[in-house]
Amino acid sequence: MRSLLDFTPDYVRSFERYVPSRPDPVLMRQFGVTHLFRLNNNENALGPPPLAQEAIASFPPERGAIYPSGDAYDLRQALALRFGKSPEQFLVGNGSCEVISAVIRAFCGPGDTIVTADKTFAVYEWVAQFSGIEARLVPLVNQALSPAAMLAAVTERTKIVFVCNPNNPTGSWWNRVTLERFLTALDGRSLVVLDEAYCEFLDDPDYPDGMEVIERHDNVLVFRTFSKMYGLAGFRIGYLYGSREAVDIVRRTHIAYSVNSLGQIAAAAALSDDAGHIAATRRMVDNAKRALRGLFDAMGLEYVCGAGNFIMVRTPLSDTLLYRKLMREGVMVRTMTGFRYPNWIRVSLAEEPAMEAFAKALPKALEHA
Amino acid sequence: MSEDVRVSLEIPAETAFACPMAGLANVLAERTGYNQRERYRFQLTVEEFCLCLAQLAEGRQPLTIDLTGRRHQLQASFVFRASNLSLGALNITSHASAAATAASAADVGLLLAGKAADRIRLKHQGGDRFLLEAEVDRAYPEASPVRIPEEWRPPFVIRSDSDAAQLAQAAALAISAYPPWQCPSCFRTPAKFPDMVAEGRIACVLACDAKGQTAGLMAWSPCSEQGLYFSGPFVFTPPDTTAGVARLLVDGFLSAVAREPYSIVLSFRATEDLPQASFETLGALQSFVDGRVLSHPVVFRHLREDNGLAVWCAPQLEDFLRQTYDRLALPRDILPVEAPSVRPRRESLLGATYDRVRNFAELEPFLDGEDLAENLAAHVAAFRRRGIGSILYSMDLAVPWEAALAGDLLQAGFVPMAVLPQGGQADKVIWQYAQLA
Numbered sequence: 001m002r003s004l005l006d007f008t009p010d011y012v013r014s015f016e017r018y019v020p021s022r023p024d025p026v027l028m029r030q031f032g033v034t035h036l037f038r039l040n041n042n043e044n045a046l047g048p049p050p051l052a053q054e055a056i057a058s059f060p061p062e063r064g065a066i067y068p069s070g071d072a073y074d075l076r077q078a079l080a081l082r083f084g085k086s087p088e089q090f091l092v093g094n095g096s097c098e099v100i101s102a103v104i105r106a107f108c109g110p111g112d113t114i115v116t117a118d119k120t121f122a123v124y125e126w127v128a129q130f131s132g133i134e135a136r137l138v139p140l141v142n143q144a145l146s147p148a149a150m151l152a153a154v155t156e157r158t159k160i161v162f163v164c165n166p167n168n169p170t171g172s173w174w175n176r177v178t179l180e181r182f183l184t185a186l187d188g189r190s191l192v193v194l195d196e197a198y199c200e201f202l203d204d205p206d207y208p209d210g211m212e213v214i215e216r217h218d219n220v221l222v223f224r225t226f227s228k229m230y231g232l233a234g235f236r237i238g239y240l241y242g243s244r245e246a247v248d249i250v251r252r253t254h255i256a257y258s259v260n261s262l263g264q265i266a267a268a269a270a271l272s273d274d275a276g277h278i279a280a281t282r283r284m285v286d287n288a289k290r291a292l293r294g295l296f297d298a299m300g301l302e303y304v305c306g307a308g309n310f311i312m313v314r315t316p317l318s319d320t321l322l323y324r325k326l327m328r329e330g331v332m333v334r335t336m337t338g339f340r341y342p343n344w345i346r347v348s349l350a351e352e353p354a355m356e357a358f359a360k361a362l363p364k365a366l367e368h369a
Numbered sequence: 370m371s372e373d374v375r376v377s378l379e380i381p382a383e384t385a386f387a388c389p390m391a392g393l394a395n396v397l398a399e400r401t402g403y404n405q406r407e408r409y410r411f412q413l414t415v416e417e418f419c420l421c422l423a424q425l426a427e428g429r430q431p432l433t434i435d436l437t438g439r440r441h442q443l444q445a446s447f448v449f450r451a452s453n454l455s456l457g458a459l460n461i462t463s464h465a466s467a468a469a470t471a472a473s474a475a476d477v478g479l480l481l482a483g484k485a486a487d488r489i490r491l492k493h494q495g496g497d498r499f500l501l502e503a504e505v506d507r508a509y510p511e512a513s514p515v516r517i518p519e520e521w522r523p524p525f526v527i528r529s530d531s532d533a534a535q536l537a538q539a540a541a542l543a544i545s546a547y548p549p550w551q552c553p554s555c556f557r558t559p560a561k562f563p564d565m566v567a568e569g570r571i572a573c574v575l576a577c578d579a580k581g582q583t584a585g586l587m588a589w590s591p592c593s594e595q596g597l598y599f600s601g602p603f604v605f606t607p608p609d610t611t612a613g614v615a616r617l618l619v620d621g622f623l624s625a626v627a628r629e630p631y632s633i634v635l636s637f638r639a640t641e642d643l644p645q646a647s648f649e650t651l652g653a654l655q656s657f658v659d660g661r662v663l664s665h666p667v668v669f670r671h672l673r674e675d676n677g678l679a680v681w682c683a684p685q686l687e688d689f690l691r692q693t694y695d696r697l698a699l700p701r702d703i704l705p706v707e708a709p710s711v712r713p714r715r716e717s718l719l720g721a722t723y724d725r726v727r728n729f730a731e732l733e734p735f736l737d738g739e740d741l742a743e744n745l746a747a748h749v750a751a752f753r754r755r756g757i758g759s760i761l762y763s764m765d766l767a768v769p770w771e772a773a774l775a776g777d778l779l780q781a782g783f784v785p786m787a788v789l790p791q792g793g794q795a796d797k798v799i800w801q802y803a804q805l806a
Contacts, residue, residue, distance in 0.1 A: 016630030022676050030677035030700035122628065317646045321672035324698040335674050342623035343647055369646065 009134040017251035018126075021332070024361040033330040037354040040334040042168075042198075042310050043175060045350035046281055051273035052232065052266045059262050068261035071251075072239075075259075078268035079239065083211055091247050092267075094258040096197060096223045096238030101127050103221060103240070105253035107159045107191060108133045115153045116162040117145050119170065119340045121195065124162040143304050144172035147182040154190055164195045165210075166202065169339055169346045171306020175206040184218045191246075192220045197238075198308035200229035200278055201285060207307075211241055221250075226263075228309065230270045235263030285309045289351035293295070295359050298368075309349045312336060317369040319343050329361035373568070374401050374438040382449065384423045386432075391416035394436055401438030403507060411443045411505040413485040418447055418503060425451050428635075440507070440564035441555070447501040448494070463491065491720050493735040509558030515541040517605050522579040525606070525614050527621035533563035539575055539586040543603040550665075551638045553588055553600050561594040562588075574621040576604075576614050580627050587618040592774060595791050615642040623647075625649045627672060632791045635669040639803040643668060649697060652787030654801055656728070656759045665785040667799065675699060678795045681706045681772035685779055686798065690766075699727050701796070706773045709737065717741040719748055723757055731761045734771050741774065745781040749802055760802040767795035 005013060012321045021027065024036050048054065069075075072092035080087040093099035106128050108114065118137040123153060128135040136158070138149045145167055154161060163182075166173040174182070177356035183192060194210040210222035221242040237259060247351045270277075290309050303313040315322050319335040322345060326333055331354075336344035345359060376397055380386040394415035398408040415436065422432055433448040435604045486503040494500055515538065531539070540559040544552050553571065555561040565571045576585035587601035602618040604611045636643075637654055651667040677700035682690050687703065712794065717738030723730035730752045738744070745762075752760050762783050766772050775785075781798040790796050 014630065016628070019673070021674065027676060030702075032700075118624070125628065318649060318670045320674060321649055321698070323674050324700070328698055329701075335625055335671075337627050338673055340624040340627045342620055342627070 001266075004186060009132060012130055015126075015130045018267050026329065028330075030207065031324075031327040031330075033328065036327075037142075037331050037350070037357050039348040039350060039354060039358060040332045040346075041233065042228060042308070042346075043233050044229060044281055044309070044349045045348075045354065046231060046277070046284060048266060049232040049270045049273045049277035052230070052270035055265050055269035059265065063261055066261065067257060068259060068264060070256040072259050072264050073343075075237075075239075075264045075268045082271045083241075085211065085241065086244065088244050089241055089247055090324060091240045091242075091250055091254060092259050092264070093238050093240070093254065095227065095236035096195070096225045097123050097127075098236075098255070098258060099223055099238050099240045099250075100124060100193075101131075102250050102254040103160065103191075103193060104128055104131055104133060106250045110366050111157060112159045113157050114160045114162060115150055115158050115190070116122070117164070117167065119167075120162070120164045121168045122144070122338065124193075124195075140167075140170065143170040145307075146173070147172065147178055151182065151185055154354065156184065156189075157286070158190045160191045160193055162193045162195060163206075164197075166198045166307035168198065168308065169312050169334075169336060169341070170304050171198075171308045171310065171312075173202070173207060173307050176208040176350075179208045179213065182218065183213070186219075188217075188219045190219070193223060194220060195223045197223065197225045197228055199224065200274075201282065201309055202307045203282065204307075214241070214243060218246070220305075221246055225266045226270060229278060230274070231277075232263065232266055232270060235260065235266055237263045237267045259326075281309070284351060285349045287352070288355045291352075291355050291359065292347065292349070295362070299363065308348050311349060312341065312344050312346045314344050316366060317343070319345050322365055325365035326358075326361050329357070329364060331358050331361045334356075371602070372440065376436045376743065377434070379433050380419075382423045382430060384420055387416050387419035387423065390419050390434065394443075397436050397438050398443055398505075401440075403438070403443060407443065407505055407507060410485040411445070414505060417444050417485070418445065418501065422447055422449050422501070426648070439568050439570075441509075441561050441568065441570070442507060443505045445503045449499055449501070450497045452498060464755045465704075465759050476522065488723065490722050491735075493720065494604045507561070507564075509561045512541045512544050512557055512559050515545055517542060517546065518582045520586065521610070523610070525576050525578050525584050525610070525617055525619055526627070528575045528577050529573075529621070529625065531573075533567070535571070536563040536566055536577065536582060539573075539583045539603075542583060542605050543586055543601075546605060547603055547640060548621070548658075550656070550663070551600065551640050552603075553590075558626065571602050574618060574625060576617050576621070578606075578691045585614045585618050587622045589622065589626070589634065591631070592635070593792065595793075596789075597626055597629075597631050597634045599636045600638060601640055602642050603640060611642055612644070616644050619647055621670060626702055629672075631672055633669060633671055633789070635667065635789065635792070637665045637667055639666070639668045648803055651693075651697070651789065654759065654761070654786055654799070658728075669789065671790065675790060677701065678767075679704055680766035680795050681769040682766065683708060683773050683775035686772070686775040687774070688786060689785050690788065690798075697788075697790070699790055699796075703763070704769075708773055708776045711772070712737055712739040712741070714738045715740065717744045719744055721748060723755070723764075728757055729759050729761070730757045731763060733765075734774060737770055737774065741777050742781055745777070745783075749782070762800040763789075763793070764800065765793035765795060765799040767793060 028036050073090055076090040077085040079090045100123050113134040113136050114128045115136045119140050125135040136153045138153050198211050214220050226237040295312050301313050306310045323335050334346040370472040391412045395408050395412045398411045430450040435446040437444045487506045488504050490502045493499040501670045537559040540556040541564040544556040555565055571590040578584050584606050585604040589597045589599035592598035602615040604614045606614050648668040648670045651669050653664045656663050679702040682703045718736040720733045720735050764771050782803050784803045785798050786801045787799045788796050
């Protein structure tokens with residue numbers, strides 16, 4: 001009799017399933033704490049903007065019986081209005097992870113490759129691997145994506161280059177000139193995905209707006225999310241912006257009806273009310289960043305801190321052991337071994353009580369290290 | 370693409386097929402370029418296991434056999450079903466007790482049947498299904514003395530694309546600079562190492578200086594579905610640069626495996642150059658080498674976050690487990706399990722792996738039975754007769770009946786040495802027979 005594995009392609013057999021963290025009450029019981037500060041997923045501690053919160057609170061329960069808009073019609077209209085684009089140039093997914101899958105399915109076939117960094121958001125590499133597509137990984141240079149090395153990795157079989165801008169977890173980013181030179185040198189030999197999940201945390205005129213870049217380079221696709229700045233991670237809303245032709249192709253491999261109604265409504269409301277929320281979030285992140293940089297400097301710890309609501313620090317003991325020790329103090333961080341940064345942790349930048357709890361827990365956890 | 374030569378077939382579990390199978394084994398060994406002695410050993414192994422399993426396997430169930438010729442090794446795998454009545458005979462020591470009762474071919478236990486193999490492994494695949502693997506290694510020339518370079522040119526960098534000559538040289542450097550017990554056995558015959566790397570049986574990173582000279586080496590291979598076993602770091606540069614090269618190697622190793630489907634990395638033979646801060650020490654195993662007792666720290670680290678497990682625990686082990694989990698800050702729900710009041714069957718069954726080259730044996734329980742205490746003693750005695758000094762026993766705390774055997778193990782002279790987080794389905798306790806040979 002054949003086993004289930006006999007029916008499974010090699011590239012799925014060898015793939016590791018992702019194990020998400022357990023719910024907070026379970027973790028608190030396991031680690032014996034009464035409160036848990038979640039500093040592991042770069043969520044926005046301020047929550048969603050006020051209008052989004054109102055929209056969530058006023059959602060009529062009977063709407064739960066009705067299917068959502070299959071292509072997030074109203075949300076795409078809202079995105080078009082917000083950015084002055086056509087609704088047909090947007091595709092909304094169940095988080096950007098779903099959009100990544102749709103893009104790889106749409107453009108890559110057997111024998112094709114994608115190019116991305118070795119130390120970046122892992123999902124590009126994962127989706128490629130479990131789809132049977134080779135991921136060519138390019139080392140960072142000085143904690144930043146290297147345009148030259150990424151260009152060198154592109155072959156005639158490369159269909160997509162993923163550029164996380166700003167990069168998670170280093171926070172480094174390509175400025176306008178760097179991106180423009182890269183795209184010019186690439187000369188349309190492959191698609192380029194600009195993952196701008198953390199773009200709203202940047203307030204620098206030199207940061208290139210991917211939606212504007214597409215006006216000159218129609219081989220570019222832009223990913224954005226409502227999970228970070230907009231505080232709607234629990235609803236899983238990500239979206240893609242591209243040329244009409246590119247979006248039409250991706251739509252063919254994208255599962256309709258994957259985005260829930262309440263998330264669509266909340267995201268649309270968030271867009272119409274984001275100025276104050278973005279300003280408040282940036283203030284919170286700046287304050288937290290200042291506090292943690294001071295902490296790490298005082299402790300003599302190496303850290304990497306760029307754009308985005310996170311900071312990465314090198315620890316003098318195993319990151320997975322430090323994780324457990326911090327959990328015992330009620331602080332949850334992200335270990336970085338899986339990002340190929342062994343013995344580093346990433347800490348989300350949040351409100352003062354959480355940062356104070358971390359600042360108190362870290363020296364205690366590193367005692368005797 | 371794999372260069373392995375493989376033959377797979379099903380045969381009736383009848384002794385008449387043993388001789389043709391042996392012939393097939395010889396053809397495969399010849400086809401993959403093995404010398405006469407290795408071919409003969411492989412042929413003998415296949416024939417004797419076919420004979421033995423024909424006696425043990427259920428009459429109507431076929432025997433599934435895979436013969437594989439690799440660059441460095443010939444392997445025979447046998448999948449078979451065995452009824453409850455005959456399970457006791459699967460213990461590799463069964464000949465010892467069976468000899469007293471009857472003298473048929475069936476009494477030739479697996480240990481005897483596998484005498485021509487370099488190592489054998491028996492795995493329980495659930496129910497009455499078993500997998501037996503026997504391996505015959507290719508003979509490679511022993512390591513010749515090598516000279517460690519005297520002049521180095523920094524900076525040192527990690528290379529993961531080294532050629533066969535460089536890998537063989539790195540293995541030879543390691544075996545000349547470090548005690549043999551700290552090296553994978555393939556380093557003793559350095560040409561074997563690149564063959565195993567090419568076959569994906571072992572992986573490594575090398576550190577090189579600016580002139581391309583090999584400055585260090587770290588190697589690893591899977592030891593379970595969740596774990597990777599590493600050796601090293603082996604560093605060949607002067608003391609003032611040792612720590613930096615070791616750090617490079619460890620970071621290169623962890624980066625290489627970070628997104629592989631493993632949860633932990635561990636070693637019982639890490640070198641003193643291992644950056645201690647990157648790992649956790651779980652305990653220590655003992656061995657008797659060259660007339661003195663050596664302590665081998667069990668070093669470990671997770672590759673991802675550990676957010677807790679439930680484990681079964683017998684009363685005799687509870688203090689040890691609680692202290693260990695507290696020291697390691699591991700969140701665990703400890704579920705009590707009592708020693709069995711009635712054994713489920715007469716004959717117990719232990720899985721056994723032994724390696725003559727490494728002077729090392731490991732037992733794991735497959736089935737509990739009334740004769741467990743005698744069975745443990747028989748295995749210890751059998752290993753001792755073969756001169757194997759270190760006898761380990763692993764207990765998976767995800768399996769309640771396994772955890773319940775703690776009292777039996779203590780009585781049999783085993784001592785819990787370390788808890789291996791996520792080393793099995795859940796955590797594993799590594800026991801060691803207290804008296805070293």
